[in-house]
Amino acid sequence: MFVHPTDPALARVQVGIDAAVVADHHVTIRATLSDGQVQLSRFHVPPTIAGLSRLGERLSVFPGVVAVAERVR
Structure with a gap:
């Protein structure tokens, strides 16, 4: 997932989610700042539901974020 945030300090945000059925979902947020850091x-x-709510809260600081999840069976 990529999003070009409205915050001028951020150039790009990527979110990766390794979703599971009975184990925790592992999430990585990679923010590239406008200076390249x-x-x-x-x-x-x-x-x-509580876990997904917490995930939504963490992602809410990136307006317009679209996340893609991978689930392995």
């Missing part, structure tokens, strides 16, 4: 944030959330 890269910031990584890694965290996990449980596969529950």
